[in-house]
Amino acid sequence: MNLFEKIVILKNAAKTLRLQVAQSFKKPLLFLCESSGLRVLEARKRIFAVNLKIIVKINIIGVILVLLVFVVSCKQKKEADNTLPGMVQTTNIRLSKAQMQLANIVVDTVKERSISNEIIFSGKLVVNENTNQVISSKVAGRVDKLFYKSTGDHINKGDKLYEIYSEELQSAEKEYLLALEKQKKLSTSTNNYSQIIEAAGNKLLLWGMTQTQLEQLKTSGALKNTIAVYSAVSGYVQDVKISEGDYVAAGSAIFKLSDNTSLWIEAQAYTEEMDYIRENAPITYIISAFPDEELKGSISFVNPELEKDSKINLIRVEIANAGDKYKPGMMAEVKLKTIEKKAITVPVNAVLVDSKGSSVWVENADSTFEVRMVTTGIRNSDKVEIVSGLKENERVVTSGAYLLNSEYIFKNGANPMEGMKM
Secondary structure, eight states: OOHHHHHHHHHHHHHHHHHHHHHHHHHHHHHHHHHTTOOHHHHHHHHHHHHHHHHHHHHHHHHHHHHHHHHHHHHHHHHHHHOOTTOOOOSEEEOOHHHHHHTTOEEEEOEEEEEEEEEEEEEEEEEOGGGEEEEEOSSOEEEEEESOOSTTOEEOTTOEEEEEEOHHHHHHHHHHHHHHHHHHHTTTSSOOOHHHHHHHHHHHHHTTOOHHHHHHHHHHOOOOSSEEEEOSSOEEEEEEOOOTTOEEOTTOEEEEEEOOSEEEEEEEEEGGGGGGOOTTOEEEEEETTSTTOEEEEEEEEEOSSOOTTSSEEEEEEEEEOGGGOSOTTOEEEEEEEEEEEEEEEEEGGGOEEETTEEEEEEEOTTSEEEEEEEEEEEEOSSEEEEEESOOTTOEEEEEOHHHHHHHHHHHHSSOTTTTOOO
């Protein structure tokens, strides 16, 4: 029977009682009034007044009864919500081995371990400017053809870069061929042209020709309108400084290359964090594309001034990039440890945090689980310091704590943190 039905029954009972009392008092009162010489009208007025007082009292009693029913019903409902039939409410929960395996419940022993406060900086990979190389023209002339025109292209050592028409280069070639010709004609003479030939050949090599090209020129004896220039280094094109048809002077930059064997992580630090940052300070870093790899490094550069119109400073970490594994533009995370100490710690996933505070699930000796309030201290990306609430060698749930919470609520209809105090 619900609360509404109880109220209706009480209301009907009060109404019936009121009618019965009124009828029972009507005749005796009328008789007394008539015997005392009162008129019928006055007698009826007195009877109505007595009935009214009785009705008011009965209504008050009815209201009180209704309120009592409401309070008792609410109390019974609360008890029914918090207690299952045949069970006593408890913060403990028991799971079978199959349930633990299915829910991936993992338990670990609480130990005293080293923990440190961490500052995490967000950054990204950029080209290491110290590894950049500039390919420049060694002779004045007109660049007739470019073989690499886009940034990002990879150039291998020995690749053909461009073809150049140069009057100075052609004059040097003529000198070299003329020295070779005179040596042939005057080989029996006392004149020795070997030094002249060597000097003319060295000039051509210095102006960008390769030893192979020099041998081909010596064999063919023919001049070409343009000379191909080959790369002496490998790398990725960062910038192309000229276009086809441009005239260049000796020393003019043509390509800017980076070999990417070493990269920089450029991260941003706020002014309040600068007290902890020093050059050569040890750090760990994670490249977002490889989240399972945490590598060690050190801060190689701290910008002496803040970025313009901001409160952000730049720090730099140099990392090796063997096999071209990492690419410029990838996001990275730099972790700097500051305060380190020994303390009771648990994994981050073991601690549940809500409006009531922090709690963990503890495995008891009888293989049941109970929730326990804890006070936390230092927290980093892996571990949390437990200041109070746990002792060393206790066993806590490190994986699946949220599922245990849900299981408790499902079975008991209440949050296990209800009523707990720190």
